[in-house]
Amino acid sequence: MEQNLFVYNTLTRKKEKFVPLAPPHVGMYVCGPTVYSDAHMGNCRTYISFDLIFRYLTHLGYKVRYVRNITDAGHLEGDAGDEGEDKISKKAKLAQLEPMEIVQKYTVGFHEVMQLLNTLPPSIEPTATGHIIEQIELVKLILEKGYAYEVNGSIYFDVEKYNQSKDYGLLNGRNLEDLMNNTRTLGGQDEKHGKLDFALWIKAKPEHLMKWPSPWSLGFPGWHLECSAMSNKYLGAQFDIHGGGIDLMPTHHTNEIAQNVAACGKIPANYWLHTNMLTVNGQKMSKSLGNSFLPHELFTGEHSILTRGYSPMTVRFFMLQAHYRSTLDFGNDAMEASEKGFKRLMNAYGLLKNLKASATTEVQIQPILDNCYAAMNDDFNSPVLIAELFEASRIVNSVYDKKLKIDQPNLDLLNTLMKVFIEDVLGLKNEQAANDDLPKILDLIVTLRNEAKTNKDYATSDKIRNGLQSIGFQLNDSKEGTNWSKM
Ligand code: AMP
Ligand code: ZN
Secondary structure (H helix, E strand, O other): OOOOOEEEEOOOOEEEEOOOOEOOEEEEEEOOOEOOOOOOHHHHHHHHHHHHHHHHHHHOOOEEEEEEOEEOOOOEOOOOOOOOOEHHHHHHHHHOOOHHHHHHHHHHHHHHHHHHOOOOOOOEOOEOHHHHHHHHHHHHHHHHOOOEEEEOOEEEEOHHHHHHHOOOOOOOOOOHHHHHHOOOOOOOOOOOOOOOOEEEEEEOOOOOOOOEOOOOOOEEEOHHHHHHHHHHHHHOOOEEEEEEEHHHHHHHHHHHHHHHHHHHOOOOEEEEEEEOOEEEOOEEOOOOOOOOOOHHHHHHOOOOOOOOOOOHHHHHHHHHOOOOOOOEEEOHHHHHHHHHHHHHHHHHHHHHHHOOOEOOOOOOOHHHHHHHHHHHHEOOOHHHHHHHHHHHHHHHHHHHOOOOOOEHHHHHHHHHHHHHHHHHHOOOOOOOOOHHHHHHHHHHHHHHHHHHHHOOOHHHHHHHHHHHHHOOEEEEEEOOEEEEEEO
């Protein structure tokens, strides 16, 4: 299956034609959340971006195995150092809970938010704690190949040794000397031979909560290791796409590549895709900077800088109106504009089913459809796609207003175009309850009122009657039962 998709590959710093290793199969690994707190909107942006990519690849006919991990151990505070406390352990101690209670709570919350934002679940969602054995095996392999060393029960990756025959800065485009000169000395440095070396296995201090036996010590794996081990397990030594936020590229992904190359001799993924950051007043949204928004704060409007709330689909639309490799600044005005745009698009989509075809046509849909594919084939350019969908909406409105004629084949194509790109590719859905649902909802309310009456709970039954009356519905009680009518 030949496709004309081009993707921007951070590894080569250019747009390249996407050629999977074994079509129609595509393997995609995306670094998942660290479940020690609620995912913020910045995190959500990254997962919405990869959802768009997953959806489009699937639409093109690829059978995608999408692996997105859950980091439930090994991610230390301060990210780059090997000294800080494990983020989950720290939270567990503060809350006086088991680390796995923290993991469960935030994993469930993450899934709920992902569902609200209409992102599809990945094919596999492996956890770091579920793959300790695989990680220990990977450390053994790296040690065997001579790219790691042991100090007091901890194992470190030897970056300088690796760089003698390989290119450590392949992904971040920097040479070792430059990296050495620009790296701060971080905690946990004393045991390391070199400034850039990083931990593969860390001997646990006695107070550390999450630890496992290994040939070297009772300890825990380094954060970078889990992604190397799990991508290898589920997608093989070489697969198609590896993704994550651009902030993960300089260290986390650079170290992942080094680990996999050291162990298996291969760069794990052919295409490295990186999403750009959601910002607030130009600054990266991050928990540590204190400028992060939680999804429910955005949905309800309960946040000091928000004037009101926005629905999950408005938020998703807002995110998709920017290209995934551009930064996106969050603000009230931008949200208002997105809400208007989203309503305009969904209104037109709603009118579409009422359109009547004419014998002749004054409009051709095929060029717009071609433009939609061209936009998505150009590195998943969702803003250009959305502009094309607005053009399609304009046609829908003109035909509806009888200002434009469309014949049946073009109308069919317009239906296909809007269904495919709005629902399947952009993953947008109408949030208004369909009018068809209204009778069912009213029937349910009548049943509940009847139950209240049977229980002699006349206060509730009157409240329901009066409430419905105030919004324009009359309840009519008779011997046969109760029915409702619009006043
Ligand atoms: P974490 O849970 O911190 O490991 O982050 C999960 C994912 O969210 C990673 O891929 C990060 O790159 C991404 N991420 C973090 N902050 C932002 C942001 N402000 N905008 C977009 N993505 C982000
Ligand atoms: Zn990762």
